[in-house]
Amino acid sequence: MLMSDGEMQAGSNWEALLFATHHKLDNLIAIIDYNNLQSLSTVDDTLSIRPLNDKLKSFGWHVLEVDGHDHNALKECFEEAGLVKNKPISIIANTIKGKGVSFMENKVEWHYKSPTEEEFLKAIRELEHA
Numbered sequence: 001m002l003m004s005d006g007e008m009q010a011g012s013n014w015e016a017l018l019f020a021t022h023h024k025l026d027n028l029i030a031i032i033d034y035n036n037l038q039s040l041s042t043v044d045d046t047l048s049i050r051p052l053n054d055k056l057k058s059f060g061w062h063v064l065e066v067d068g069h070d071h072n073a074l075k076e077c078f079e080e081a082g083l084v085k086n087k088p089i090s091i092i093a094n095t096i097k098g099k100g101v102s103f104m105e106n107k108v109e110w111h112y113k114s115p116t117e118e119e120f121l122k123a124i125r126e127l128e129h130a
Contacts, residue, residue: 006038068093
């Protein structure tokens with residue numbers, strides 16, 4: 001299951017977290033993309049969910065936290081998750097929205113904005129040289 005940090009502000013998601021713990025769903029992995037940006041502002045300014053790691057643990061989840069841009073670290077998390085028994089697993093993937101593109105990186109407007117053709121080509125060039 002893939003979720004955003006902004007989605008963690010919704011009560012129904014916390015009900016689902018409780019359900020998963022209650023039923024010991026050790027075959028469930030929730031990956032939370034934590035970039036602290038949502039539609040119009042930061043998650044912290046809208047409704048802070050910090051400390052997310054501690055909150056998930058208090059709900060009975062096995063929690064892993066990782067650089068969400070590091071594929072090897074993510075692979076290690078999945079390997080560890082396969083060893084967990086009798087509790088659901090959460091991977092908090094700390095990311096930067098627009099990483100690697102100078103004019104997009106960590107900018108809230110790219111949550112909903114589409115690039116022009118010129119911006120798109122510039123972004124591709126920057127990513128190719130990253």
